[in-house]
Amino acid sequence: MESTATLYIVPTPIGNLADITQRALTVLEQVDLIACEDTRHSGKLLSHFGIGTKTVAIHDHNERQRAQWVIGRLEQGQSIALVSDAGTPLISDPGYHLVTQVREAGHPVVPLPGPCAATTALCAAGLPSDRFSFEGFLPAKGKGRLDRLGVLAREPRTMIFYESPRRVLDTIADIIEVMGPDRPLVLARELTKTFETIEGRPAADLLAWLKEDDNRTRGEMVLMVHGHKAQEDELDGQTVKTLKLLAKELPLKRAAALTAEIFGHKKNALYKYGLEQGW
Structure with missing residues (x-):
């Protein structure tokens, strides 16, 4: 572990307890404090691995307020581990505001790889x-x-x-x-x-x-x-918007030709589309 006070981002298992890493266990054992989304939930994990480090609750409802408290502990030389109920903290879990404020205060933030x-x-x-x-x-x-x-x-x-x-x-x-x-x-x-x-x-x-x-x-x-698979002749929203705007000021054939030149589509396809839309 680092010699200076550090905020560690520690992933925990999403189900199978065997997925926790040795490094995660070492950090959780050696830090001064563990910030948990739910201390009762994380307490079961810590108890399973025989870790007695003190815990404190930091969750969606108090994260902004507790951030300055955490920074105060870091300034006193205490290292802290942040864990969520399961998986990697900050990934659809609390921690963003805390990490931002800790970094802005000049303290190191060290992420551990793990379950997600x-x-x-x-x-x-x-x-x-x-x-x-x-x-x-x-x-x-x-x-x-x-x-x-x-x-x-x-x-x-x-x-x-x-x-x-x-x-x-x-x-x-x-x-x-x-x-x-x-x-x-x-x-x-x-x-x-x-x-x-x-x-x-x-x-x-x-x-x-x-x-x-x-x-x-x-x-x-x-x-x-699965992501959208665009068809070869499919028109994207920007192309349609441009064609519609030009068609308000120009004959449709001219509008189609200019739009085709801008976006690389076939002008006949654009002209046909404009006719179908009544432009």
Whole structure:
């Protein structure tokens, strides 16, 4: 461990306790204090490994206020480990405001590698993994969720979401509505645990499969969505917007020709699209 007071970001297992690293155990044993999302939850983990380091609660509701308290402890020479309930802190978990303020105060922040449900699921999904977008949790309410999915409908990268058992069926139904029934999905649930399941199907098929057995919608979930595959003649939003603006000022053929020159599309395809839209 570093000789100066340090804030350590320590990942903990997402299910299987054997996934904790030796370095994580060493840090948790040697720091002066462990900042936990839930001290009772983390207490069980620490007890399992015989770690008696003092704990303090830092979570979504008190993180901003406790940050200065943590900085005060660091200034006194005490090192602190930050853990969440499971996985890597800050990944859809508290810690962002704390880390920002600690760094701004000039104290070192040292991240440890370790478990993360998003990347663990992606490795086994069979979806493109060279580029991906981690989206965390979708909005809980239907309209907000539909609006967000609408923004992501043409995202070309694989998308990774965290989802709850209560909403997963509604979420997949919304994906079908916005992205179509054939969009490939992979649902990973209970990763590293006894009932780990990784199931990949087109959206409509996956929804039907989940409805066949209530047990399939239980547990912690990672939902992955194949990125949008643009068709060769498909028009993106910026192209359509440009064509529409030009068509208001110019004959459609001229507007189509200029738009084709700007964006590299075929002018006949743009002209046909404009006619279909009544421009």
